[in-house]
Amino acid sequence: MEKQEVPEGMFEGVISRYLPDPSEIDRKKGIARKLMDNLDSEIRKRGIKADTILVGSIARGTSLKNSDIDIFIRFSSDYSREELERHGLELGFSIFPKAVPRYAEHPYVSSILEDTKVDIVPCYRIEVNSGTISSVDRTPLHTIYMQGKLDESKIKEVVLLKLFLKRQGIYGSELRTEGFSGYVCELIILHFGSFLNFLEHISTLQGKLILDQREKRFSSPVVIVDPVDSSRNAAAAVSLDSLSILKAASRLFFSNPDEDFFNFDQVPEKKNVFPERGTHLLSMKMKRPDIVDDILYPQMKLACRKIKDFSKINELPLMNIFPYVDSESITILMEFSSPSLPAIEKRVGPPAGNQNIVAFITKHMESEDYARGPYVEEGRIVIELRRKYTQFHDIFMENMNHINFGKNLNRLKIKSIISHNQEEIKKSDAYNVFLKEERPYLSSGKNLKKK
């Protein structure tokens, strides 16, 4: 494929569409300043050893339009975890009395102010390379580290990279996405100088993305050592699938550089998806558990992987598995290439010279499940047996207890509704998202490009 030149002015057009106006930034920084002043006076009033800091992309100037405001309260490490959490919530509620608490590493307070989401998050005040007490403690150091490093032109490169990743569904380090965090984007631009330099590098990259080739400590697909904590890989969240998508997308971009690679909010609907798949669907639906996404999504992925393993061992012709989450429920959609299994199965025994041959043959020939054989295939004894279940529905009903869905989902799976009503499943949101991949959030369902 010929490599094409990026059309002149294309990046400027993209940036002007997504980079916030200076007035929006000023307004948000003003809101943040006021909130921090209020928090600081509450801190003084209560005699707490803490201060406040604006963090995140707004603090660093690399935000897109409509970004959240993230204010951290840095507590002295004299406080216990319990004291930090209690003071953190009390301070948050002191300025947002009606807010609801949320839960990540610590509980924190979140509210909406003038259409902008504001999070007030407690952490410990630490120094560079001093070791963290909780994982959020590094966040203020990231903001301090970036101060003065990103001039206006670098900020634009960071924004281009974020948009490109967002369009591919691989922006964000949360476990739902397993992609690149904003901070990682900034480190990448500091290293490569520009979005295009980085994309050129990715488009011919074989294997892992490791910024410092001498770095051997980390086994992740992407390795970027955190400058504020050299014991940590800042890009540890990026999955192999996310890196793979980035590689393919970079080649696609250079073959046809187009604004469409950045317009994440204007993804055209796929028109030519073929709906008459001639496959057989099974859906497993359960109540959405009351756990945060960073716990829910890894369990969904685990469940899908375990169902895949189970299907392989039991010779179920599983073509696709698709996890789907909405506000009320979670669904695991399975697609099979045949409507059921035959009534018999081949049981492949040991090699013909093995000492267990007699036991294998005797056991199965005397079994009431015996169907045909024994015979020899590729040096092994084979006996055909009747299957207990031939319907996928029955097989999963029977074996649910033997498939590990993870701690929280294991409790719910026994109450899940397993349906093989094809018409009903085809009308479900899960199936329609699967078919069009409009909301790709797991490895098996991510778009590269839509025309």
Added chain:
Amino acid sequence: MEKQEVPEGMFEGVISRYLPDPSEIDRKKGIARKLMDNLDSEIRKRGIKADTILVGSIARGTSLKNSDIDIFIRFSSDYSREELERHGLELGFSIFPKAVPRYAEHPYVSSILEDTKVDIVPCYRIEVNSGTISSVDRTPLHTIYMQGKLDESKIKEVVLLKLFLKRQGIYGSELRTEGFSGYVCELIILHFGSFLNFLEHISTLQGKLILDQREKRFSSPVVIVDPVDSSRNAAAAVSLDSLSILKAASRLFFSNPDEDFFNFDQVPEKKNVFPERGTHLLSMKMKRPDIVDDILYPQMKLACRKIKDFSKINELPLMNIFPYVDSESITILMEFSSPSLPAIEKRVGPPAGNQNIVAFITKHMESEDYARGPYVEEGRIVIELRRKYTQFHDIFMENMNHINFGKNLNRLKIKSIISHNQEEIKKSDAYNVFLKEERPYLSSGKNLKKK
């Protein structure tokens, strides 16, 4: 499994059932003597440089009841191949004027005399280790080699071995059977001393059966150097499947020593074969070509292997393939685990970082077969496409030309009748033999034991 003692007198009972009476032997040897006298006088009358010799199991005393008489005419190597063949046929017809010629390495004459089949076969007279002109030339040397080596007790051991192999469908070196020839059975008894010694060896054998462990020239599963031609492996015909069957059968025998392991002509019909297999059958039937079994059967096996390969590449869920031959036609029976393929298929592309990614994605997304994707699975780009054919019947009709059935069958396969009429196939002989394996002759259909 405990090893059981062989019941006293069992072998004697078996031998008396299948070893011919001395009167039968005398009668057959008398017939042979008379025929050879006639042939010898014809040879003298015509001034041909040749003599006659009785070969095969009757000559060596190791025959079962109802064995054929094999008389070889040994010609001087002064004769050309054409002269040998012409003289051989003329001499045969001089004593059997109404016989029909048959074809193996050379044409020969076969007839029935007093219920006994008699073959008159021409060959060249050669010396031990002098190299053969045609492969039948060794046969007289085998008979001469065995003279005086097999006493009455050894003969009984040879007969036991032949019966045991016959019962498992692995007696005979023809390519239909790929088993142990009578001569190989005799060499085995000379080496191991008795049937039980040999079977003990086999029952714990791992890997190949090689009589002289220093022998490294041959790659076959069974290696027994021919004492009359040290460049040749006398057991070259034995397939891995045949050796595997023998290994399993030997362990089964020691776990339950029973006359049933020798009664090849009284195989009880399997009663518990389960007929409602819930599978989907396809039969491919063609005229039986006018070629000898040693050419036909290897081509049938080749065709089955190629169909297996084709099915694997094209993701057809082939469970079993069964070749069936009768006097008029040959049939290849296929059994699938699903009735058809889905309307779509997953096309797995190169790894995401590969330079051909753009071409792969562009080609398939712009194709009218496009169905869904692209997405990433295990680091590779996957696109789903519509299948051209979903019915196995259509797939084989369309691809017949791309599957190699061997020289003779390739000419016939284009005229073959491919049927997916399940009821009709289930009534066919091919299917019923497949189901009960009453006539196992290929690797996938050999019995180990029937109760």
